[in-house]
Amino acid sequence: MSSTDRFLTCDCGRPLVTVDVVIFTLRHGDLQVLLIRRQHPPFVGMWAIPGGFIRLEETLEEAAIRKLEEKTGLRDVYLEQLFTFGHPRRDPRDRVITVAYMAVIPATGVVSRATDDAENVRWWSIYDLPPLAFDHGDILHYALTRLRYKLEYTAVGFELLPEQFTLTELQTAYEIVLGESLDKRNFRRKILSAGIIEPTGRYRTGEGRPAKLYRYREDAVAEVKARRLFP
Amino acid sequence: MSSTDRFLTCDCGRPLVTVDVVIFTLRHGDLQVLLIRRQHPPFVGMWAIPGGFIRLEETLEEAAIRKLEEKTGLRDVYLEQLFTFGHPRRDPRDRVITVAYMAVIPATGVVSRATDDAENVRWWSIYDLPPLAFDHGDILHYALTRLRYKLEYTAVGFELLPEQFTLTELQTAYEIVLGESLDKRNFRRKILSAGIIEPTGRYRTGEGRPAKLYRYREDAVAEVKARRLFP
DNA sequence: ACAAAAGTGTTGAGAGTACACCCATGC
């Protein structure tokens, strides 16, 4: 069944249910989201959050994982249910309820499929978005609020970085998401005293003094997953 | 259309969507939730969170408000979307996705309709629940976690009390929800310095010294509503 | 006068904030 057919085949009083996945990453020193240009009515040519109908035999999270993999080729990334949007006229064709998810993928997460069709699938700065279809502006606004919020009391910020990273890279990631600059000494003390990262023993060389590389501690990863509010 | 019909009339690949409303209140010095005994299969005789199908022309929040009023006769109470539960087999009959809400009503909120049918609609202690239908145990567990969590950084606790209240009543409400006792002096200092309540000038008399009555400040009420994460 | 609940201050520990210079490497 094509997605368009769903709007034609039923008059039983049941709504349609979709998942939409806000995919955040860091690119070029900027917080970006993956959007898709719509090819079909309504809102042709406008940009939309990747999403689609849930299948009857999959959970909501499985649907979100499936959509995420279709667009990015990635699995096993941070994924969290955000909110369910269900205004009766958010889609002009039919009653469509969407369960919004947020995914956070590492800066180096090579996203091959996203560039297959660069005209219609691309990354956008969260601070400079194109016109958006449906209520997707609301969804993105909510996702950004939640991401910033969780950055302060969970370790979700680490999901934006590759497995090994320097403290400066971590601090820069925080600064980009929060949209404010942080004090280097205080940031380092706070992160290190939290005991959630450990040095790998390796160094990253480049211009200037080599920087010590860190990784998240295994048990800290477990703790982050536990903080996903549900399940 | 009766609720049972919905399970018979469609084979179009669309799920059913319900709202379930976890209604919290304080009764007899205990944190309680309103539950309904199921009269129809599945899970006959087990207890369930009040809920029902959304109508095509109402928002999700309107559906939750409607369900809340049907069961309690109350409007204009604190209501917040919690999480959407959508395991494919959470209802054995059909694919049913439920958007869970949490309502918090004052201890004195006279709930007339809840006692119309005291056999099948009653309050239960959150700490001593009967066998629950569907995944309603998970939903209640999540709701309690969220309520405790928000108690610490929002003013949702005030929703459990009538318009005027004493500081001891407020502290007791916090202690009941959190399941731990709090220091009287620290609690009072923290609440008063937050500047969200003000004395009414009246006193409650009873045994012992009369207690000063407080109310939430109007602008604090606005702030609480703003803290509902969405919309 | 006494029972019952309301109300009130101080101290110590830890967390957060502000702030400026030296260090190790590549070229």
Place this chain on the structure above:
DNA sequence: GCATGGGTGTACTCTCAACACTTTTGT
């Protein structure tokens, strides 16, 4: 040797936690 980014410590403020007695009323 100099440009580049990495790495470090201290003092002040504020918040949080622990802790016990006095005040006001009704009977």
